[in-house]
Amino acid sequence: MKIPYYPGCTLKTKAKDLEDSAIAAAKVLGVEMEELPQWNCCGTVYSLSTDDLIHQIGPIRNLIRAKEQGSDRLVTLCSMCYNTLKRANEFFLADEEKRDRINRYMDEEMDYAGDVTVVHLLEILRDEIGMDKVKAAVKKPLTGLKVSPYYGCMLLRPASIGIDDMERPTVMEDLLRALGAEVIDDPYKTECCGAYQTVNRKDVVVTCVHSILTSAQGNGAEVVALSCPLCDFNLDNRQKDIQQAYAGFHTMPVLYFTQLMAIAFDLDESVCRFELSSQDPRPLLKSKGLIA
Amino acid sequence: MSETFDKKALIVGGGVAGIQAALDIADGGYQVILVERTPSIGGHMVQLSEVFPTLDCPQCILTPKMVMCGQHPNIDIKAYCEVESVTGEVGNFTVRIRHKATYVDWDACTGCGQCEQKCPTKAPSEFNRELAFGPRKAIYSPFAQAVPNKRVIDADHCLKLTKDKCGICAKVCPTQAIRYDQKDWIEEIKVGAIIVATGYELYKKENLTEYASDPDVIDGLEFERILCPSGPTAGVIKRPSDGKEPLDVVFVQCAGSRDPDKHLPYCSRVCCMYCCKMAMLYKHAVPDGQAYIFYIDVRTDGKMYEEFYQRGVEEDRIVYLRGKVSKIFREGDKIIVFGMDTLTGKRVEVAADLVVLAMAMIPNPAGEKVKKILNLETDTFGFITEAHAKLHPVETGIDGVFVAGTAQAPKDIPETVAQAGGAASKVLSLFSGVEKGGKAALKEMAG
Numbered sequence A: 001m002k003i004p005y006y007p008g009c010t011l012k013t014k015a016k017d018l019e020d021s022a023i024a025a026a027k028v029l030g031v032e033m034e035e036l037p038q039w040n041c042c043g044t045v046y047s048l049s050t051d052d053l054i055h056q057i058g059p060i061r062n063l064i065r066a067k068e069q070g071s072d073r074l075v076t077l078c079s080m081c082y083n084t085l086k087r088a089n090e091f092f093l094a095d096e097e098k099r100d101r102i103n104r105y106m107d108e109e110m111d112y113a114g115d116v117t118v119v120h121l122l123e124i125l126r127d128e129i130g131m132d133k134v135k136a137a138v139k140k141p142l143t144g145l146k147v148s149p150y151y152g153c154m155l156l157r158p159a160s161i162g163i164d165d166m167e168r169p170t171v172m173e174d175l176l177r178a179l180g181a182e183v184i185d186d187p188y189k190t191e192c193c194g195a196y197q198t199v200n201r202k203d204v205v206v207t208c209v210h211s212i213l214t215s216a217q218g219n220g221a222e223v224v225a226l227s228c229p230l231c232d233f234n235l236d237n238r239q240k241d242i243q244q245a246y247a248g249f250h251t252m253p254v255l256y257f258t259q260l261m262a263i264a265f266d267l268d269e270s271v272c273r274f275e276l277s278s279q280d281p282r283p284l285l286k287s288k289g290l291i292a
Numbered sequence B: 001m002s003e004t005f006d007k008k009a010l011i012v013g014g015g016v017a018g019i020q021a022a023l024d025i026a027d028g029g030y031q032v033i034l035v036e037r038t039p040s041i042g043g044h045m046v047q048l049s050e051v052f053p054t055l056d057c058p059q060c061i062l063t064p065k066m067v068m069c070g071q072h073p074n075i076d077i078k079a080y081c082e083v084e085s086v087t088g089e090v091g092n093f094t095v096r097i098r099h100k101a102t103y104v105d106w107d108a109c110t111g112c113g114q115c116e117q118k119c120p121t122k123a124p125s126e127f128n129r130e131l132a133f134g135p136r137k138a139i140y141s142p143f144a145q146a147v148p149n150k151r152v153i154d155a156d157h158c159l160k161l162t163k164d165k166c167g168i169c170a171k172v173c174p175t176q177a178i179r180y181d182q183k184d185w186i187e188e189i190k191v192g193a194i195i196v197a198t199g200y201e202l203y204k205k206e207n208l209t210e211y212a213s214d215p216d217v218i219d220g221l222e223f224e225r226i227l228c229p230s231g232p233t234a235g236v237i238k239r240p241s242d243g244k245e246p247l248d249v250v251f252v253q254c255a256g257s258r259d260p261d262k263h264l265p266y267c268s269r270v271c272c273m274y275c276c277k278m279a280m281l282y283k284h285a286v287p288d289g290q291a292y293i294f295y296i297d298v299r300t301d302g303k304m305y306e307e308f309y310q311r312g313v314e315e316d317r318i319v320y321l322r323g324k325v326s327k328i329f330r331e332g333d334k335i336i337v338f339g340m341d342t343l344t345g346k347r348v349e350v351a352a353d354l355v356v357l358a359m360a361m362i363p364n365p366a367g368e369k370v371k372k373i374l375n376l377e378t379d380t381f382g383f384i385t386e387a388h389a390k391l392h393p394v395e396t397g398i399d400g401v402f403v404a405g406t407a408q409a410p411k412d413i414p415e416t417v418a419q420a421g422g423a424a425s426k427v428l429s430l431f432s433g434v435e436k437g438g439k440a441a442l443k444e445m446a447g
Helices: A016-028 A052-070 A079-094 A095-106 A121-129 A131-137 A171-179 A202-218 A227-235 A239-245 A257-262 A280-285 B016-027 B063-071 B114-120 B157-164 B169-173 B220-227 B271-285 B306-313 B366-375 B414-447
Strands: A002-007 A032-035 A073-078 A117-120 A146-149 A222-225 A255-258 B010-011 B031-036 B075-079 B081-089 B092-099 B185-191 B192-197 B199-204 B216-219 B248-255 B290-295 B318-322 B327-331 B336-341 B346-352 B354-359 B359-363 B401-403
Touching: A002 A052, A002 B346, A016 A121, A016 A255, A016 A257, A052 A073, A052 A079, A052 A095, A073 A079, A073 A121, A073 A227, A079 A095, A079 A117, A079 A227, A079 B016, A095 B031, A117 A121, A121 A131, A121 A171, A131 A171, A146 A171, A171 A257, A202 A222, A202 A227, A202 A239, A222 A227, A222 A257, A227 A239, A255 A257, A255 B216, B010 B185, B016 B031, B016 B063, B016 B075, B016 B414, B031 B081, B063 B075, B081 B366, B092 B192, B114 B169, B192 B366, B192 B414, B220 B271, B220 B354, B248 B336, B248 B346, B271 B290, B271 B306, B271 B354, B290 B336, B306 B318, B318 B336, B359 B366, B401 B414
Parallel strands: A002 A032, A002 A073, A073 A117, A146 A222, A222 A255, B010 B031, B010 B192, B031 B075, B192 B401, B216 B354, B248 B290, B248 B354, B290 B318
Antiparallel strands: B081 B092, B092 B185, B199 B359, B327 B336, B336 B346
């Protein structure tokens, strides 16, 4: 299956580990993610202003790029990109008058009808590949690795675009079980990571992430799995700050679900780009015999 | 319209609405057939601990009415029965009633209960809301004051019926009433009018996925059983997981109600009052405990209700927090409740021992079949639509079929009893109108 893929800015910089591991792992399952030849910013944060059409132009242009590839679907990896692209399309579909205005404004583009469906890789794994096939592709099961999934908000909210039950999602749990890992439930898995407060209110993020990680650890987790680069930055990099704020805090590695897929599929370790992690996962993975 | 008119009423559902309507019609001199799905009449009311705003116990105020029903010469209680089909029209309904196999000959059963004492098999008790502390036996009567006072065998759990072993109940029964080979049987009756009083159930806790499935997160009816002095814990307040006395109890109002986005948009109308009542009863049983109630707003719209609420706040020191609860989960020994106090604008976290969810009232799913058989119009949620919201509150769209109680909409006990009386009086005026004025009068009434 070939599907146009929208990376977004972070996947080309800080979240290269997400991109490389995702593309390699998806390939094992027969999903060829083909990067759009041209793409621009997703809009980063979905605009909630009612009369703010200009903010919808960026994401809509990306959907037009997918259309130009002859596809009516576009796959994303970053939760933020998924959210803004999907919601922009929803906004665009909901109001004919606004749709018309946006189309007329972008007179250099082909007219867009709102017919590109934005999907997240997790949805493809669940709904099209199926967890049984994922399980069949596992060469090195993550046996004994205690993983706590963390969803954050962007994959689940608002409910109209969420990929799963926003209060009690299970898609990552099902995936991790298929990979052979021991899933640890963390009631904080849908709580806020602090998001962009990380820029000027680090203390807020430190408080949020401290609750998330200590709860996961309290339930026995050794590693957290997630899908969002911003969550990853907060959960992984901010652990240094948590250590300063909370004496006795123990750090723990944080991985993208795609990195765990790559390990379980026994792909070359280089696709996981472990060097980009702030909390090095390699000692733990080595101790479990999952990497050399 | 045919020549005869059966001046006999069928009431479907033996809760407080059905009981009241049956008594009113029977006292008016007409025959009543009261069909109840479970082994005893009494409904949800008899499960309650004490009722607002007077704090009298349903065992004291409802069981006398149940006994009157049982002894009334004009009332024929058909318990453990279900309506199979209805044909005909006002004055001439033909109703087929399924008598579910009880495996006990009720003519011979004296209700002595020796079988129940000796029965070796335990099963979750529906009457105790399947709580861990209150199992029943495989041969049972749902509660001590059951009317009729007869036993039934639960075919899913009975060793004789599932594995052809045991047979103890047949050995100990002094009147040889046990019939392992009994089958369902159908009875056909003729009635002139029908009252549908199929009642309510609670919206399932599992629908609220933000609240953990945990033995210590219970619904209102489960806590009623724990609070009930004659309940499975004999009125000692224990939490289901470990039997410990809970010292911090959180009540969550509007759990599923008033939530048009995700759940049910309507107000269930009794939760404000029963949460206050349960918190009060809890405080009376555990004076050093603390009760917290999360609410959207407190609706005390009945006689003496506001005074009752004030008493809860002032005398029993219930902590009222205005805000919704976003998440409930277990952390070790505690149940953590994330909420909001919108009056101070602050987030609230309570580490509770027990959480009680005031789940929304929904129409009893067991009543669906009757509504279909009778072709009754319902609203989106399944509540029976009355003929006119203001001027025909107990009539349905079908002549001779009336509605009473929570089958029509969420309501409390006083309103249910009043509506049941209203439905009964409609039946009585129909019957006596025919008796006094003949068919002509009926035609006039029917318009």
